[in-house]
Amino acid sequence: MTVRLTRKYGFAASHRLHSPALSDEENRRTYGKCDNPHGHGHNYEVELTVAGVVDAVTGRAANLEALDALARRVILEPFHHRNLNEEVAAFRTEVPTTENLTVEVERRVRAGWTEEIGARLEKIRIRETDRNICELSV
């Protein structure tokens, strides 16, 4: 039987939403307070949803230890207590909006995926604040 299992992780990071392709006025209009040149931060929550068949012996649909190890390696270690614009290569060129962050996390999770997890990645959700959530189906 196939179930969808969702595991939640958290990291705290800072960012600034500012595009070099836009004028200062356009940046202010597009990003508002998030364009503050000094940056600001969030407690991000990342939800990884995997689809897997429940093993008859263990009753588990995925190897949570392997999934947690992947999340630590590709999301938490590179992002926790970091300045996303300065310390994550992708955000030297892309604006670290929740949308772009979700795409970047999906890219990293897919690249680092291992057989050992024993399930298929189905969805990624990132909660920047309680009112701002981005979801990507894989």
Added chain:
Amino acid sequence: MLISKKIEFAASHICRSAQLSDAENERVYGAAANPLGHGHNYVVEVAIEGEPDRVTGMILDLKQLKDILEERVMDVYDHRLLNREVTPFDKVVPTVENIAIDIWNRIEGHIPGARLYSVRVHETNELCVEYRGEK
């Protein structure tokens, strides 16, 4: 259209399989393999699929759904040791995956006039499973 109802129960469980060695149980389930057991406040969301009735404007009578969940889930699961007191957990490990499947099996076919769409079980704030009846 989907409508969801949420219930919460508290229960204890032991995640160990008789078919695995002690070392394998520790590796697969970690701290949850403690033979003395531990517990959670489980949150269950049951989603029902249907169309609103032209007269009542409702997909189904939520009081009726509440009674079904009380009788078929709460009375069975709340304040129990799942391994000892709830079938099928004398035979299968009460992981959150198997709990979602069991709750589906207990309520499917008992909701008049609407189709059961999914059962979601949150074991902790960090771990949730959804089952939609796929065999």
